[in-house]
Amino acid sequence: MWPEAGIASFQCPTKLIFGVGAHEQLADLVREHASKRLLVLLDPALADSAIHRKVTNLLAQSDVATAVFSDIDAHPNDSTVRAAFELSREQRAEGIVALGGDSTIEVAKSVDLLMSSLPLISIPTTAGTGAAVAGDSAITILDPLTVSAMPAHDAAYAGIDAFVHAFESYLSRRATVFSDAMNLHAMTLIAGSIRAFVADRNNESAALDMLCGSSMAAMSFGVTGLGNVNCMATSVSSLFPVPHGLASAVCLPHAAAFNAPASPERYARIAAVLGIDGSGRREAQGGAQAIHGLRALCSDLGIPPRLRDVGVDKDQLDELARRSFASDHSSCNPRLTSEQDFRDLFRSAY
Template sequence: MWPDVGISSFQCPTKIIFGLGAHERLADLIGERAIERLLVLIDPALLNSVIHRKVAGVLAQNDVASAVFSATDSNANDSTVQAAFKSSREHGANGLLAIGGGGTIEVAKEVGRLMPSSPLIAIPTTDGARSAVTGACAIAILDPLSVGAISAQDAAYAGIDAFVHAFEAYLSKRATVFSDAVNLHAMTLIASSIRAFVADRNNVWAALDMLCASSMAAMSFAVTGRGNVNCMATSVSVLFPVPHGLASAVCLPHAAAFNVPANPERYARIAAILGIDGSSRREAQDGAQAIHGLRALCSDLGIPPRLRDIGVTEDRLDELAQRSFAADCNDFNPRYTSEQDFRALFGSAF
């Protein structure tokens, strides 16, 4: 059935190039856009990594003068953006290339807004590639060779976070037939590949599935918004030093169970994606099997089951509930959630 969302739209302005060895397309992209001087923004940990060396080789072979800016961190704060912009001006750059995680790509996007005539190309190096396909990126290159250095733990956190993006967008009150198509396939790719990728980050086909799926999941944010899991995880990460993906994974089964009554038919589809046998139709429809599948996925990836296991303290649960309610996800989340509901959810997860 069509949700009552009125007139909607769906677009992803970013050009996406994906596949094993996709970084080699840099030569064509640089030529097409007449880039002669390039500022390369890169995570400090990736300096002289395999992907950095390969990209540097492509740039050298095409006579592109490049300068490297590596003073990035997880936050695109004003001082970092200004420092990167200064480097671009000093180098005379007419193009930007970001190699790294969300923090580096976000810094590059902010610099790109100060250089509107300079194209921005992003090569994400985690399996949570949403920054590369949202906002100001003109081109995203999804190459499985770029994610081999990520740790198993970070791969699990980023991968589950990407699944949550697709999961919540699919359940959103503002979902459309276009966002459904993208998010269903994103969940299918992640469910079938995340275990293999976490076990071996050099499994290039599982890595490519994860990169593509996380990008797909990010495409519909502007249309669908996100729900309770994101509200809860964001609140946790603000108050405690917990990665957003880990917080999302711990909160996921609890928030998902709360939302079942709003759209049980969609949970049956999710259960099938998670590989749960729907022979008991009643259980599949009431969401029990989908929740079981979510818990099993998190467990297989070594995600701790409780908030207390990741450093959250009971004395902050009220504040977490207040923050989550104030974030106001009720325009998107399929079931209305009061501050008291959030308190109960945090209590359940604790």
């Protein structure tokens, strides 16, 4: 049974098209929706990329007029959305295509809402938070070719971030049998492929596993919520220029150790997902085994072990604890966490 039995729900309205070369389905999808004028939201880093050229050629061959908006930074604000919305109105857009990472896709989703829900097709170029399947993104194309240009460190940070989503969603007090199935498979896909993907982003099999695993995790955590790792990482990234995925990776073993006593049987299953043979050992050892596996995974990916190693100031640990406790991100955490607990966690991670 899941942690808090009772009435629950689970849904994901996004249609997924996935596989090597799946981006070639774009022309058929545009024709299916009879869209002849499109707004294309583009990550600026992809302006000269092979995947952008392929998408542009597909749309041109389909006789579709496009207006491209690429003035999108890592933290887009309301003015970014308004500018993209104005271009969409000028274009008289009949559909939206988003090609890029989470920021690009979130802007596209915001514009889509303002345009009263046009057909929206997202083509994510990272395998991280799964923004393309979180919320009401209508169609998402998962193609390993779109993530082949990711730098190794970005692939590691995004991949661990995706694993954390599945990990914390699985441990959530709001987990259900449906989210459990998604999260266990998501962790299996990510843990089994992230090393190979970071080593070679052109490894199509590993890349597809990462894309699918991150999407499964995203489908679930919107229902179950997350826990202390996400809470701590959000606080770190709000005060310091540390990527959220990197902050999550550094905090992961420490928050995992804190939560282990609350879910020993689930930690035993996580240890198995991480490739640790627990046969013949007591379930109570699952926590230690899982934490060992998490530390090994982060180490193999070159993740710095301490917050001090990524530029966090020791004088700000109390403020990080205050912010973490004040947020509601830890409300689904399997173990109740006080402000002092957060203070101890940050000191441990430092």
